[in-house]
Amino acid sequence: MAVPPSILDRVRQGIVVGDGGYLLELERRGYVDSGSEREKVGTGRGSGQFTPEVAIENPDALRGLHREFLRAGAQVLQALTFFATREKLSRAGFGAHTESINAAAVRLAREVAGTQALVAGSVARTQLFERKGPSTAGHVRDLLAEQIQLLKAAGVDFLILETFFHLEEMMIGLECAAISGLPVMATMSFRPTTERCSDGHTPAECARRMADAGAALVGANCEQEPARMLPILFAMRSVVRDRVGIAAQPAAFRTTDQTPCFTKLSQFPDDLETIQVSRREFREFGRQARREGIGYVGGCCGCNAVYIRSLARGVRE
Numbered sequence: 001m002a003v004p005p006s007i008l009d010r011v012r013q014g015i016v017v018g019d020g021g022y023l024l025e026l027e028r029r030g031y032v033d034s035g036s037e038r039e040k041v042g043t044g045r046g047s048g049q050f051t052p053e054v055a056i057e058n059p060d061a062l063r064g065l066h067r068e069f070l071r072a073g074a075q076v077l078q079a080l081t082f083f084a085t086r087e088k089l090s091r092a093g094f095g096a097h098t099e100s101i102n103a104a105a106v107r108l109a110r111e112v113a114g115t116q117a118l119v120a121g122s123v124a125r126t127q128l129f130e131r132k133g134p135s136t137a138g139h140v141r142d143l144l145a146e147q148i149q150l151l152k153a154a155g156v157d158f159l160i161l162e163t164f165f166h167l168e169e170m171m172i173g174l175e176c177a178a179i180s181g182l183p184v185m186a187t188m189s190f191r192p193t194t195e196r197c198s199d200g201h202t203p204a205e206c207a208r209r210m211a212d213a214g215a216a217l218v219g220a221n222c223e224q225e226p227a228r229m230l231p232i233l234f235a236m237r238s239v240v241r242d243r244v245g246i247a248a249q250p251a252a253f254r255t256t257d258q259t260p261c262f263t264k265l266s267q268f269p270d271d272l273e274t275i276q277v278s279r280r281e282f283r284e285f286g287r288q289a290r291r292e293g294i295g296y297v298g299g300c301c302g303c304n305a306v307y308i309r310s311l312a313r314g315v316r317e
Ligand SMILES: [Zn+2]
Pocket: 021, 221, 222, 223, 251, 300, 301
């Protein structure tokens, strides 16, 4: 049986279309807790703020969303393992299920992907750099190493390290990923400005450091709509051109010059419908990305299947 092409082979052959954002979409469908009601609920359990226990609690809901993205044209399905490190899951009351949530998420994505799509393991920031500062680096390393081991054991094709606010934490993630031997796509999220990440590095510096640390694709995801993310990608491309590919998974929410990141806007999380950008912007983004030689495009928060279908159409045009 022929070995299917790896993510690196696919990117060499042309732009790869990824999938959309799972946690916000499943929150809208009632399967994920945004945390916005948690003070009122006050039970501890279920107060997880976008944790992915849906993989074991409502697997059909997750399976269905994977199918929608695949039908829309996604060539990669991300296992819903975002925020599935043991400490984050523990804060939501699901720490004891860390192994089963990661394994189930990969199994569901693989089941739907079949031979039609690759399966990526999603690894996100732990939130400990934001909550406790850089002194927490050792704990972060243990948590990311554990999750990456679980994803490798579950059989992902490659890793997507995404939505890191601090480059220092991303570097820890990339060291853990290198030990796994899996190909890695690494994307930072720029907040509160698009000029520097949370620990003060420009997009160009982030790109160079991530490429030096072994990422095969570097880029940005979440926080901004496509038009506002493009300058970040161009700045990154200017320093890593020809060395590694560029990856982009923008959010589908309109941000402002004053607040260029949707999670800092007052509309997050309960009024996001009022700042949703249209699918047409993702179609245009697909066209631009192809023209500009971007290697990988998908969507992050706010992108359901209709956005991915439009993006895929734009890429083909
Ligand atoms: Zn996002």
